[in-house]
Amino acid sequence: DSKRGAALMLAAQGIRKHLLRWRRALHQCPETAFAERKTARFVLRELQRLAIPCEYGGVGGGIIARLRGSQSSTPAVALRAELDALPITEQTGLAFASRHPGRMHACAHDGHMAMVLGAAMLLQQNPPAGDVVLIFQPAEEGGCGARVMIEAGALDGVAMIFGGHLTCHYATGQVMAACGPVCAQADGFHIRVSGRGGHGARPHEASDALVASAALVGGLQTLVSRETNPLDPSVVTVGTLHAGSAANAIAHDAQLSGTIRSTRPETRQRLIAGLERMCRAFGEAYQTQIELTFSPTYPPVVNTPRETVLARQAAMSVVGSAGVLTQELPSMGAEDFSFYLERVPGCFVRFGGRGPNTPNLPLHNPQFDFDEEALVVGASYFDAVARLALREAGA
Template sequence: MIEKYKSEHLYEWMVAVRRILHHHPELAFEEVETAKVLMAELGKLEIAYDYAGPGNAVIGKLLCKNSAAPVIALRADMDALPGTENTDLPFASCIRGKVHACGHDAHMTMVLGAAALLKASPPPCHVLFVFQPAEEKGGGARVVLESGALQGVSAIFGGHVTHHYRVGEMMVADGVITAQSDRFKIHIKGKGGHGARPHEATDAIVITGLFIIAMQTLVSREINPVYPAVVTIGMVHAGSAPNVIAEEATLEGSIRTTLPEVRDHIHRGLRRMAKAMGELHNAKVDLDITQGYPPVVNTTRETYIAYRAAEKVVGHAGLMTLDHPSMGSEDFSYYLQKIPGCYVRFGARRHENEYIPLHSPEFDINEEVLKVGSAFFDEVVREAAQDYFS
């Protein structure tokens, strides 16, 4: 373990940058001012960058003299979330309805910190600093891949802050890290009528209630309990007045799975239930399933590289294992479908026993994690360069 993080001297600068980013959150594909801050900081570091305008990534480039050297990419996400911040921080969001409640402000700052370290002591490889748009919504990773900016990249590394661990703890694990995420929308059309004469109508709300309960049996009674799966109804829209039987209802939700066969079974089950529910209640039930982010699957060689780097930064005692994949999702998965790499997690609790989930209006980080993340990203580039040259 490095007794004093090599990024210690950058801490005040990183805190200042992180707070600027936190204070001015921008949603997916709208990260214009965020990109300006990043480009300004890269400029101060004398690191060249490419930027094709709003909706695209800012990609810093640190090139070495050996043109045949491997290319290592570090990724940070730029976008914030819709929502309201409830932290009372002096640098809390100044933009109504937008908030950095998922730590992306910290991720950007960590990669900037690593850029400063790598610029000061260049590694024997090329490095790309990928500040990506739209992780939360829209799959901005695909935009980066489709741009061709990552052609020739040997490995890519990314990470996420979390309150599951304390500062000075990191999770590095091989294989499946996050779940497949799919969205679905169900539209039920019955027959409207007066609340006093239900026999003349087909109540879309009653059908909706039955459908919600029935859907939960897909996981509780049809999926092997040792296989993770979640079916969530997040939105229901129906009705117009207390004394009117609703003719139509719409449900929207998500499916989280880690195994393809489980995912297929739930998809088939939803279609089966939609058809049966329509026939049972003499209603029209339409189901639309949209594929979301694939699972994040770390590659073995790059996981070992990340493990060695993390051990140098936080020590063996600071290394956490992953007993079960997270049921969350991450578009870093798109990179890993094309490029070997590893996605890690950084402990960021503000206080010893405080746990605040991501996306909460109260979410914030212990800014000491910026030292850990920047030191890790610096070290993982050096470990990767050494590994690929050996």
């Protein structure tokens, strides 16, 4: 209701200075996957100031904190944030820009940590009946860090989990919460093309790995354009191709890597089978050997019905019904929040971070930034959803 929403926002405004301090301090010390030493130390220090018991797995691990409720009943509800940054050179010009050359919080994880810390402060000021587990995980960016936390016991006794992501696709004050798949499954692949090198003036004596690779890249584009239902979101991207060492030599070897994104199991299997078939066919057509291997996958993020209802109710209490959106199509981005959702029900939302009259800069861009007023929305949302979920769970 509007009164509850106003009270939530008023409480969050009261911690605004802390939200800004946390976000800006974290933004200055970005660290990449499994090397989040200073970042974890900062989060631990702030949790200790809030007198919230926590466990740290050391560098390469994450932090599990447990905010005790007034009755400390079980089951608990979990909130999740990410510690890691990206190997990107920042170009924002911010006064609090990265102090670590070649590393940047270009995916808003600094904001997510500040939001969850803010929710912890709000929850600590007025403890709910049940426990709230705060998960600060390493290596979301390609490292499957969620698995590390699950193995460390982060979900022990947890009934539901909630997470979120800032994005400038939505304006500040908007929250997207939708049931079902909201992020795609991601399958990484690596291809090695082995040919026979030779002189550039005598191509008939060689088998050109570079030409075979170029033809394969072109052929792979038809897997989506001609072999999948156009109403079913899917992507095949070849992101790297390395071949050759001299302008007058025919390449004997080529290395390619890429990703498959899908939201339905049958489509994923069709794309994988097509990739395997094309590698065999192009290898024979160009007299080369083509080896295909797949890397560990991120499952799709699939929000569960009850928890999505709770997330939308919490968001409405913060930003009003007009500010709560439903996603029309899943994002083709991947998120390792999916590993948590394979174990317990939950909901992953998106927080609008585009301020007035500001461009929609994409995530992973060296100029990416977000409107810091979104931190107040996020902290309020996490506080509200934790309380609602605990009441639903009977705490």
